Amino acid sequence: MKHFRGFVIKEFYHIFRDKRTLAILFVMPIVQMLLFGYVVTNEIKDAKIGILDHSQDVVTRKITDKLASSGYFIITKVLTNETEIEDCFRTGSVKEVVVFEPDFAVKLEREKKASIHLIADASDANTANLIVNYTSAIVNDYVTKENKTVTTPMQIGIESRMLYNEELKGVYMFVPGTMALILVLISALLTSVSIVREKELGTMEILLASPLRPLQIIIGKVMPYAVLSFVNVITILLLSNSIFGLPIQGSVALLLLESMLFIILSLSLGIFISTSTNSQQTAMMISMMGLMLPAIILSGFIYPVENMPMILQWVCHINPSTYFIIIVKNIMLKGLGFMSVWKETLVLCGMVVFFITMSVRKFKIRLE
Amino acid sequence: MSERETIITVNHLVKKFSSFIANNDLNFEVYKGEIFGFLGANGAGKTTAIKILCGLSKPTSGEATIAGFDVYTQKDDIKNSIGYMSQKFSLYEDLTVTENIRFFAGIYGMTRKDIKIKTQQLLAKLELEDSAKKLIKDLPLGWRQKLAFSIAIVHSPKIVFLDEPTGGVDPITRRQFWNQIYEAAAEGVTVFVTTHYMDEAEYCDRVSIMVDGRIAALDTPQKLKETFEADSMNEVFIKLARNATYNE
Numbered sequence: 001m002k003h004f005r006g007f008v009i010k011e012f013y014h015i016f017r018d019k020r021t022l023a024i025l026f027v028m029p030i031v032q033m034l035l036f037g038y039v040v041t042n043e044i045k046d047a048k049i050g051i052l053d054h055s056q057d058v059v060t061r062k063i064t065d066k067l068a069s070s071g072y073f074i075i076t077k078v079l080t081n082e083t084e085i086e087d088c089f090r091t092g093s094v095k096e097v098v099v100f101e102p103d104f105a106v107k108l109e110r111e112k113k114a115s116i117h118l119i120a121d122a123s124d125a126n127t128a129n130l131i132v133n134y135t136s137a138i139v140n141d142y143v144t145k146e147n148k149t150v151t152t153p154m155q156i157g158i159e160s161r162m163l164y165n166e167e168l169k170g171v172y173m174f175v176p177g178t179m180a181l182i183l184v185l186i187s188a189l190l191t192s193v194s195i196v197r198e199k200e201l202g203t204m205e206i207l208l209a210s211p212l213r214p215l216q217i218i219i220g221k222v223m224p225y226a227v228l229s230f231v232n233v234i235t236i237l238l239l240s241n242s243i244f245g246l247p248i249q250g251s252v253a254l255l256l257l258e259s260m261l262f263i264i265l266s267l268s269l270g271i272f273i274s275t276s277t278n279s280q281q282t283a284m285m286i287s288m289m290g291l292m293l294p295a296i297i298l299s300g301f302i303y304p305v306e307n308m309p310m311i312l313q314w315v316c317h318i319n320p321s322t323y324f325i326i327i328v329k330n331i332m333l334k335g336l337g338f339m340s341v342w343k344e345t346l347v348l349c350g351m352v353v354f355f356i357t358m359s360v361r362k363f364k365i366r367l368e
Numbered sequence: 369m370s371e372r373e374t375i376i377t378v379n380h381l382v383k384k385f386s387s388f389i390a391n392n393d394l395n396f397e398v399y400k401g402e403i404f405g406f407l408g409a410n411g412a413g414k415t416t417a418i419k420i421l422c423g424l425s426k427p428t429s430g431e432a433t434i435a436g437f438d439v440y441t442q443k444d445d446i447k448n449s450i451g452y453m454s455q456k457f458s459l460y461e462d463l464t465v466t467e468n469i470r471f472f473a474g475i476y477g478m479t480r481k482d483i484k485i486k487t488q489q490l491l492a493k494l495e496l497e498d499s500a501k502k503l504i505k506d507l508p509l510g511w512r513q514k515l516a517f518s519i520a521i522v523h524s525p526k527i528v529f530l531d532e533p534t535g536g537v538d539p540i541t542r543r544q545f546w547n548q549i550y551e552a553a554a555e556g557v558t559v560f561v562t563t564h565y566m567d568e569a570e571y572c573d574r575v576s577i578m579v580d581g582r583i584a585a586l587d588t589p590q591k592l593k594e595t596f597e598a599d600s601m602n603e604v605f606i607k608l609a610r611n612a613t614y615n616e
Contacts, residue, residue, distance in 0.1 A: 006474030010463065017462045202456035206520075209422045209452035209529075210475045211444060 003212060007220035014194065015224060021190060029182045029232050033239050036174040046306065047131050050077035050094040052085065055104035063116075066142055067098065072134050089121045089163055090336065096120045096131045108154050115157040122162035123333035127304055132160045175240045176328035177301030179233060179259070180321040184295045186229045187266030188273065189287035191222050195274035196283040214363060222267045229266070233259045249335030258331065258341070261348050262324045266291075268355040269320070275362040295321040323347050372399040375527060375558050376421065381430035383416050390416040392581040394430070398527075398560060403553050405569050405589075406562040408578030409609055414562045417578075418531055421560070423447050435526045448476070451525040451557075455532035457516035461505040465496055468504060469519060476523035490518050510541035517548055521557055528552065530561040534568065546571050566602035575601070577608055584608045 015021050049067070053060050067073050077094050079085065088094045099117035101107070108114040118135055122128035136158050147153045195218075198204040207217050233256065240246040248255060273286050296302060298312060299321035305313055316322045323344040330336045338345075376398035383391040390413045398404045408414045419425040421434055423443035432439045435449040459468045466487060473483040491497045494514055504512060513533070521528050530549075534542045546568065553559050561572065569575050569589060576586040585592055585608060589601055598604045 003475045003477055006471055010460070010467070010471045013463055013467065014460070201461075202454040202458035203460060205424070205454050206452055206458055206472075207475070208424055209447060209450070210472075211447045211477060212475050 004216055004220055007212070007216070008223050011194075011221060011224045015228070021194075024190060025186060025228055025232070028185065029178075029236060030239065032178050032182060033175075033236060033243075036178050045072065046074050047072060047096065047127070048076045048094045048306075049073045049131070049135075050079050050085075050088050050097040051075055052079040052082070052097055052099045054102040055100050055106075057103075057105035059105040059108055059114075060100040063100075063139060063142055064098075066138055067135065070134075070138055072131075072138075085119060090334065090340070092121075094121070095124075095127060096135065098135060108156070112152055112154040113157065114155075115159060118158060118160040120160065120162055123329050124304070125162075128162055132162075136160070174301070175236065175244075175246060176325045176332065177296070177299065177321075179236050179328060180262070180299060180301065180324045181292065181295045182232055182236065183229055183259070183262055183324075184266050184269075184287075184291050184321060186232060187222075187225055187263050188270040188291050189284065191225045191267055191270035192273035192277075192283040192287055193280050194225075195221055195271065196277060196280050199274075199278050200280060218271060222271065225270075226263055226267060229263045230256075230260065233263075246332075248332050250331035250337065254338055255328065255331045258324070258327050258345065258348075261345065261352070262320070262327075265320050265348050265352045265355070268352050268359065272355045272359045272362075275359050294319045298322070299325050301325055320348060320351055372402075374398065375400045375435055376404075376560070377431075377433045378421075379431040381417070381420065381432055382428045383413075383420060383425070384428045389581050391420070391427070394583055396576055396583060396586055398558060400526075400558055401553060401556050402573040403549060403559045403561065403571070405572030405575035406560060406578070407564070407566075407569055407575055407605065408562075409564070412578040413581040414578055415531065418529055418560070418562060422450060422452055422529055449526045451520040451523065451528040453516055453520035453528065453530050453533055455535045457513045457533060459504045459512060459516055459519065462503060464501050464503055465491070465507070465515065466500045468515070469522060472519045473522045478523055486522055490522065494518060509537065510544070513537060513541065513545060514548060517545065517552075521552055525557065527558040527560060530559065532562050532564065534563060534565060542568070566600065566605055569601040569605075577605060579608055 015025070051064055051067075053064065064075065068075050077084075077088055077097075079088070079097065082099075085097050085099075088097060097119045099119065101115050101117070104114045116139060118132050120128040120132050139156055139158060143154065143156050195204075198207065198221075204217075208214065212220075237248065237255075241248075269291065270287070273283055273290075277283050277286065294315065298308075298316045298319050299305075300316065301321070305316045305322065308316065327341045327344045327348075330340045334340075374397045376396075378394050378396050381391055381394040382389070392413075394417060406414055406418070416425070420427050420439060421432060423434075423439060423446040427439060434446045437445040437449065439446065460471070463471065469487045469490060470483055473486060478486070491500055494511075496511070496515070499507065499511075504515075507515070517530075517533065520530070534545055537545070542565070549559055549561070549571075561568075563569065572589065574586065574588050575592060576583050577592075578584065585595070585604070587595070592604050593599070593601065596604045596607050598607065
């Protein structure tokens with residue numbers, strides 16, 4: 001234990017004496033938080049929506065058909081009462097619910113006025129915004145066409161409500177993604193580079209020839225990064241709370257635990273990378289291309305997974321960040337408990353086991 | 369010589385990598401306190417053998433004991449009794465002289481008090497007191513090499529393994545480095561050194577020359593020169609190496 005402490009202290013010296021590492025550790029997270037605050041736009045295609053039709057008449061059916069045939073939406077749920085709306089969102093089976101008021105056609109006929117209520121899942125703020133806009137456009141298009149044939153123009157009022165994120169703040173969407181990105185960056189990239197650096201310098205051989213056990217060496221190397229990653233999780237949460245006013249809806253403890261799991265996964269990925277290469281540059285390239293880019297692009301962070309070609313969707317499904325982002329969204333934005341994320345958690349645990357086993361095997365082969 | 373105590377014993381040691389035989393039936397003994405030169409061309413199998421002797425790698429077959437410990441079953445004891453310095457004379461460049469000493473002494477489990485005493489002794493001996501708080505990267509290469517060697521024996525090991533410790537260093541620094549090796553040997557540390565500078569082979573008590581995974585010759589430099597009717601170790605080596613190419 002005594003040698004182990006010295007080892008961790010040494011590792012902290014490395015970190016605090018290297019300006020690049022320091023920048024990645026402490027400046028990058030803040031810069032990224034602020035940068036991603038101005039979120040990227042995205043398009044929708046085949047967005048899943050639900051219909052709650054209190055009226056069930058010719059007009060509502062026509063509008064529903066129009067929505068369904070637009071190419072933007074797929075109607076996956078037909079609801080019968082208001083209480084089901086919340087459930088739909090919680091399970092994530094729809095992104096929007098379109099509610100027609102009772103006696104829709106009758107009101108439109110008599111008063112020339114009726115209203116539609118749109119409720120969207122705004123934990124993904126951009127998508128929600130787009131979906132609501134597209135729906136409104138389709139309804140308005142219907143109204144314009146109908147009005148050509150009648151003398152007195154009719155009106156359909158559209159009211160929209162953004163669930164989980166009433167003010168439609170972009171930050172709500174990018175915080176989970178930024179967390180995933182930063183943890184991958186610090187835990188996987190920095191650890192893999194720092195382990196490979198020891199190989200390059202030749203100090204790894206000296207460490208292996210010393211009484212330190214390989215496991216002690218690895219844990220000693222990753223421990224500081226685990227601690228600093230955790231500090232970063234807290235920094236991000238505090239920043240998003242103080243600057244962007246984002247509250248954590250669910251359990252903070254659960255969120256931190258899941259973050260810890262993701263940190264461990266990223267660390268094991270970093271170790272795995274470091275066992276596969278002997279040069280810092282290669283380690284950096286693998287981490288960047290293999291982990292960081294997917295964390296940004298193929299994780300549902302910026303572009304919705306559902307809109308991607310099938311092959312890329314598969315890539316998303318083997319990308320750890322995808323699962324972590326879902327977990328964070330559910331806990332942080334929707335306030336859901338462990339039962340809503342146990343599947344994703346299980347996938348992450350499985351990945352940890354896989355990468356650690358692979359690393360140990362590779363390490364043993366090298367020694368034999 | 370025969371009455372001397374042996375500290376490394378190697379019997380029929382074989383190391384295979386799939387079909388390639390890196391070490392083919394090695395047999396030798398190293399005596400306590402001697403400077404044992406382990407020579408061979410690049411790829412002759414020196415590094416593979418040194419890794420086995422340091423407990424970094426398992427042999428395919430054969431026996432080897434280091435300081436009385438078995439390479440198969442007592443790796444931890446071996447690691448505690450040896451020091452190791454690689455060809456890069458690796459130290460942490462972003463750590464200071466003192467921090468490096470403290471770190472390496474620490475991983476060998478030395479107590480804080482011992483480390484403190486040892487650090488003072490080392491700095492005094494190497495005349496590095498003024499540079500104690502300097503980062504390694506600010507030290508000249510020769511100093512780094514000396515420090516690396518001193519650190520490799522900071523925990524007073526029984527044997528120190530030096531893997532091409534003088535690569536890329538100028539002749540004067542190399543000479544000084546060998547003085548350090550003599551000092552250590554005089555204090556009773558067994559020195560196991562690989563090199564491909566043949567003039568350095570002359571400095572060793574005994575020399576083994578590896579060719580194609582086998583030990584082709586083993587004796588004192590003087591005897592080797594006589595046997596091979598050569599004026600220098602360089603000639604001995606060339607004669608042996610030429611045989612290797614013929615055999616292929």
